[in-house]
Amino acid sequence: MDFDALKAALIPVAREAGAKIMEVYEKPAEAEFKGDGSPVTEADAAAEAIILPALHAAAPSVTVISEENAASHALAAPETFFLVDPLDGTKEFLKRDGKGSFTVNIALIDKGRPVFGIVYAPALDRMFVGVVGQQAEESSGGVSRPIRVRDVPYSGPVAVASASHRDAETDAWLNDHGIDQTTSIGSSLKFCLVAAGEADVYPRFGPTMEWDTGAGHAVLAAAGGRVTNPDNSEFTFGKPDYRNGAFIAWGQLNPT
Structure with missing residues (x-):
């Protein structure tokens, strides 16, 4: 997999999905409830409608397992597949509490392990991208920087x-x-x-x-x-x- 090409293709898609989520966020909070009791909103479906065609265009041979595509949940996991949550943190999205702790999630799994991931928090303008074995980075306000786990501080974890x-x-x-x-x-x-x-x-x-x-x-x-x-x-x-x-x-x- 060409991860540079995947980043170039999917980072704008995550931003577009995030922008659509924020359009819905400006409206009064409304939700329906799925069979398991978890909430789903107009934003979930709108973001997924942006992400799934883009994944098919970027990697047409790779299966996509997405939260809002219930039919995909019945598929046996192939060796390589995408995992998508178009709006992770729907409960936080519905709270309208100003914390902005909801995200767009796109991951690539290979042989049981995540190898690539995008997490975008549109309300916070924080975009995280990781290629395992290469680098993780955060982009915010038009500035991108590499990120790394820290040493545990003296004040404690x-x-x-x-x-x-x-x-x-x-x-x-x-x-x-x-x-x-x-x-x-x-x-x-x-x-x-x-x-x-x-x-x-x-x-x-x-x-x-x-x-x-x-x-x-x-x-x-x-x-x-x-x-x-x-x-x-x-x-x-x-x-x-x-x-x-x-x-x-x-x-x-x-x-x-």
Whole structure:
């Protein structure tokens, strides 16, 4: 895969999808609910309608598994596939709280591992792109810079946790690891804060799907981080129903 060509093709697509999401964001909040109880909005469908044709044009032979394309969820995971969440953090999107913690997620998975990811937070104008084995970068305000996980500060590690799905297992894990500094934010931005050196670890025990995590995982891995199962084994993709178990996204903090 030509990752430079993929970046050139898909970064503008993520921005276009983000612009469409922001058009909807300016309207009164409205949502419907899917069979699993999760919300879906006009913005989800509008963003997906931009992303899917662009992926087909950029890589016509690669299967796309997308949150809002329910038929794709029944497909067995091929060796290489795209994962798309056109609007990750729909609950944060609906809050209209000014925090802007919702994203466009596009990931490429190969042999069970994320190799490329784009996470775009349109309300914050933060674009994260990662090519695993090469580099992760953030673009904001027309300026692009490489990003890297940080050394754990002397003041102690900072964990980032879900804004809408914080649970007792997360609190227990943080307590067991002696981590008392946390910041809360929604969507795949949690991976990106660790990747950009703004936090050190992201533990997640609540339910997620692979399209929620693929792009952020790729950005973090490209920035020198890693994602593991709680037992420190490798966290992989292409699982049944594309459903994740618990995981820990690490910066430089060592697992204990």
